[in-house]
Amino acid sequence: MxxxxxxxxxxxxxxxxxxxxxxxxxxxxxxxxxxxxxxxxxxxxxxxxxxxxxxxxxxxxxxxxxxxxxxxxxxxxxxxxxxxxxxxxxxxxxxxxxxxxxxxxxxxxxxxxxxxxxxxxxxxxxxxxxxxxxxxxxxxxxxxxxxxxxxxxxxxxxxxxxxxxxxxxxxxxxxxxxxxQQFANLYWFRYDWFNDEKNRADFKEKYGYDLGVPVNWSAYEDIAEFFTGRDLSHLGVTGEVYGNMDYGKKDPSLGWRYTDAWLSMAGVGSKGEPNGLPVDEWGIRVDENSRPVGSCVARGGATNGPAAVYAVEKAIEWLQKYSPPAAAGMTFSEAGPIPGQGAIAQQMFWYTAFTADAVKPDLPVMNEDGTPKWRMAPSPHGVYWEEGTKIGYQDxxxxxxxxxxxxxxxxxxxxxxxxxxxxxxxxxxxxxxxxxxxxxxxxxxxxxxxxxxxGGLVEFYRSPARVAWSPTGTNVPDYPKLAQLWWQNIGDAMSGAKTAQEALDALCEAQESVMARLERAGVQGDIGPKLNEEKDPQWWLDQPGSPKAKLENEDEEPKTIAYDELIKSWSN
Known part of the structure; x- marks a missing residue:
């Protein structure tokens, strides 16, 4: 009671x-x-x-x-x-x-x-x-x-x-x-499916490495492919199974998916904790006085750079290939309960705030003894990510x-x-x-x-790993005005109305338009935006750090780690 x-x-x-x-x-x-x-x-x-x-x-x-x-x-x-x-x-x-x-x-x-x-x-x-x-x-x-x-x-x-x-x-x-209150977005996966001997043997035979928690996006993609459409009747699972879960409806909640650090996992920002400096996970660059100076690559930002394009293209590809067909038309709140229904193998972007609802005893993802069949772990990183860079969001x-x-x-x-x-x-x-x-x-x-x-929530929050997850930082000069630009522009890429590059070009230009208005108005004084003059984008891409030049090969060697070994490393 x-x-x-x-x-x-x-x-x-x-x-x-x-x-x-x-x-x-x-x-x-x-x-x-x-x-x-x-x-x-x-x-x-x-x-x-x-x-x-x-x-x-x-x-x-x-x-x-x-x-x-x-x-x-x-x-x-x-x-x-x-x-x-x-x-x-x-x-x-x-x-x-x-x-x-x-x-x-x-x-x-x-x-x-x-x-x-x-x-x-x-x-x-x-x-x-x-x-x-x-x-x-x-x-x-x-x-x-x-x-x-x-x-x-x-x-x-x-x-x-x-x-x-x-x-x-x-x-x-x-x-x-x-x-x-505080919660992170982490990687979620079916621990029971990953530890099943048949699944492990079949995965090893097909991909040549062990099924485990993906360390990078290449491994995540292999796992998504492996489980999508897989017959898991030997585990008592009936119906269609999918290797990825996401959402893609053009709705304000789509913006959260991206401002809440999807680009950070790809490696868009600079090194730094709790947020990258001088370029953060929104792709906004600041000067030595913390004044925002640009969002587009032409001004030293990274919102429309190669790493950001890679991030959005991968999200769209995985949504289309490895997710339930209805996911593309879902909002954040509609997509949230889906993994708990028992047909999803993994999700890269899963809020720990869902934990309370995902451990209810009557769910198909729960064991009879009250333990979950799933676990959470650090999110895998994209090919542009470097050690010391933010890797996810914390609300x-x-x-x-x-x-x-x-x-x-x-x-x-x-x-x-x-x-x-x-x-x-x-x-x-x-x-x-x-x-x-x-x-x-x-x-x-x-x-x-x-x-x-x-499912690993306590272990994560007790681990040194948690500091790499952080909220939006101080590079963003007006969150309400800028955040609303994301869902509209990313939505254009999700719907196919624009390519990822076109959508991100429009997004960074819109962000700079808001920052230019703030600069002209002077409402934020000497810590408000002061936009850089535009240069040839290649000049910025040739500089060290973010924005990062396009890699010839965006498919790195896949790497996984056994979940139990990961947890053990945190407690050492």
Whole structure:
């Protein structure tokens, strides 16, 4: 029975009556009913942390605040369970709205442009870090916690315990957002099919190397070919089987597929962590002062360079050859559940946020003992990729306070943001949504015990490999304006209306048009775009690093690694 249904507890009665004042009894009832020992803190430490919230909330009794996030499992838990608990414990009435990711960005944009206080806090992807730093319309939390937010900043916040703050820190060294949930896109595959002796023998005979986790795209392609249409009746599998899953409908979610770092896996960007410098995974180049100077190769960018063309062409080829026929007409949300239905051998681009839904006991991809038949591993890289380059995307939904929000409302919202990320609740929240934000939670005994039920998620987040996955970085000067260009232009390539080269030429030119307008307007000051003069693209391609010249042979020698050996290497 969920916490929300336990109305016989003291907290349930408090919720029914409607909280009017901060209440430590409600806190104890919440700890009893919902948290128990599922925390990295002892019961005494939990109560001490809750007491701080009770005390800090005193000036805000009866205040009503509104916050917003996208609709994912983690935020549903916050909205339905943690928000009512916070209201009962603190006396601050909080409404936590759940809307689409695009709608969150639209509301935030409207608040930026109008100055109207629509929400008191946003869980806004750290992909907007470059936007927030340049426009200076959000409170930077470093100064906030030392100034107006000092009295409402928890002594147990422990920023060093958060694994994503490097993604929410701008080049000025200031923290602009507080991570609330975090997930990566990784390689997903049928561990049981890959370990089947007949499959392994047949693959070795056909391709001359071992079936395993693909290290590069050449191996991924071989595996996709091998499994597509394969007869797996000896494993009790009936129906058509496919070696790849993706989606291709011309829809805003198609843009996420690419801005969320498909090009990074191909090797488009420069070396560097968390993002390539001077050229990032969007193909945008910045100068030594972090000013965007170009997107097209003619200005030193890489959005329309050979590596990007290779990336898009491969995605289209695999979608057409190795995926279910319906995939080309699917959106992100429609494609997400398909691997769990049991007919997909592998998927290069699979969000770990799907884990909670992919481990449900009645799915054909689950064993009777509650362990999954699938695993996740690092995504394979394309032929242009080099060691030290970003290799995939990590979503970091983060608490963001707008300057247009009145101070007292921002202070109350900051209390809520800290409550839902606190050490008291974080293990339980992570258990529900599987979107880790704290090192202490990842390394907790609870997740050591649960690890074998989660298909490699815990092992990945405990590994040194995770730092190569990162959100959009600070090279992107205006995420909302630029991100919407991707799905429209990539969609033209997916539909066949344009070649990949033509679509990417149009995309980089559109990005530069937006950056030129920002430069003319001067709205981002001396950290806004300052476009390079155009040169012969070959001049840039002849320079070291990104943009990278076209390789004569884009089919490198395929390479795989045994999954169990990979996991072992992480723990060494």
């Amino acid at each position: 969920s916490f929300m249904l336990r109305t016989t507890t003291a907290l349930g009665l408090a919720l029914a009556a409607g909280p009017a004042f901060a209440d430590m009894d409600a806190a104890r009832a919440f700890l009893d009913a919902e948290i128990g020992d599922m925390s990295t803190l002892s019961r005494a430490e939990q109560e001490a942390e809750m007491q701080w919230f009770v005390d800090a909330a005193q000036p805000f009794q009866g205040m009503e605040i509104k916050v917003v996030s996208e609709t994912i499992t983690t935020h549903e838990y916050e909205s339905k369970v943690l928000a009512p608990a916070f209201s009962a414990i603190t006396g601050i009435q909080v409404t936590h709205d759940l809307i689409g990711e695009g709608d969150v960005v639209e509301k935030l944009q409207t608040q930026m442009q109008s100055g109207e206080n629509i929400y008191d806090a946003y869980v806004n992807d750290s992909d907007l870090i470059g936007t927030h730093w340049r426009y200076q319309q959000v409170r930077n939390l470093t100064d906030w916690m030392a100034g107006e937010g000092a009295d409402v900043t928890s002594p147990t916040l422990d920023l060093e315990d958060f694994i994503g703050t490097q993604f929410t820190t701008a080049p000025d060294g200031k923290l602009y957002q507080l991570p609330d 970091v939904g983060s608490w963001t306070l707008m300057k247009s929000t009145p101070v007292d409302r921002a202070q109350a919202a900051w209390l809520y943001a800290q409550f839902v990320t606190s050490k008291t609740v974080d293990v339980k929240k992570a258990d529900v949504g599987l979107t880790f934000i704290r090192e202490s939670t990842i390394n907790s005994d609870h997740f050591s015990e649960r690890a074998d039920k989660l």
